[in-house]
Amino acid sequence: MPSSSQAKMTTVTTLFTPTVMVLQTTLFLTAWLTIYLLIQLYGPYPVISSLTRYNSRIYSFLSLLLLLLILSPYETLAREAYHLSKIYEYIDIFGVVAAGGHVGLHFGFHHTTTVWLTFVRVLPEGENEGWRWFAAANAAHHVLMYAYFGGWNGELMRRVLVVTGLVQLGLGMVVDAVVAWGRWYGLGGWWRMAVSGALLGGYMVLSLMEMRQREEERAREAKLGTREGGKEKDK
Incomplete structure (x- = not known):
């Protein structure tokens, strides 16, 4: 009989069915839109910027713990x-929107789809070879x-962040390509690496x-600053 800890882990894994994934993404997008509309009506909340900064410090530490767990x-x-x-990172979007900030294409697409990347590439048993490479680099x-x-x-x-950001994506794409090539004949499941590699490539672009x-x-x-400086000298 499996232990309670094993049962919990199984529950977490089986919880994320395609239906649940679609539902949680829908809820995320709905919450995003709701916050945006509220900010348009009542204006941004100045305190959100401070809360987001503290959350970033906490998540930096949690990412270190996650890195150690991955290894x-x-x-x-x-x-x-x-x-x-990746679900927790939805907070980034909520924080920026609540503070009155702009969510760019890269930021929005990345935070909406990374949870699908891990759903397809990381969670499945027996079809996730090489997942640690990108996960560790990403953490x-x-x-x-x-x-x-x-x-x-x-x-x-x-x-430094420019370099580490591009290196982690490049590493992930290389690993996905190698694993997909190895699975092309017989093993199956290569499409998972193709989806992951395509998303990582999209993030890089x-x-x-x-x-x-x-x-x-x-x-x-x-x-513009140079021009304004020149005008001041002419006065």
């Missing part, structure tokens, strides 16, 4: 915890990224587009 022998628990962490990236959002920022950290847009905005601001 531990407790594979089933680690896979479930990693999947649940390590989140340790730094949420520390940055929590206040440990600076130009050096920003540059959107991330690069976002970085390019930010660089263009900085260039425009610098150019």
Whole structure:
């Protein structure tokens, strides 16, 4: 007879059926829209920015614990915890919207679909080879990224995050390609890696587009500042 802990772990895994996944995504999008409409009516809540910063510090620490769990022998628990962490990250969207911020395409698409990536790629028994590679790299990236959002920022950290962000995605795509190739003949389940790799590729493209847009905005601001400085000298 399985222990109570084993029963709990089985329950967590079997809870996430396709129907439940569709339902929880629908609830997430509904909550997102509801918060947005409330902010349009009553304005943003200034306290949300502080709460989001504290949440980022907490999640940075939790990401470190998650990384250690992913690297531990407790594979089933680690896979479930990693999947649940993607649901927890919905808070990022809620916080930005409640503070009156803008949710870009990369941010919105990423946070809406990562839970589907882990559902397809990480949770299934026997068809998840190599899941630890991206999960560990992703958790390590989140340790730094949420520390940055929590206040440990600076130009050096920003540059480090650009590298770690792209490296984790590239690593995940390579591992997915290798595992899919190995499963192409006989084993089946290669489509899971194809879905995961496609999503990771989408994140990378959107991330690069976002970085390019930010660089263009900085260039425009610098150019505008130079012009205004020249006008002041002419006075």
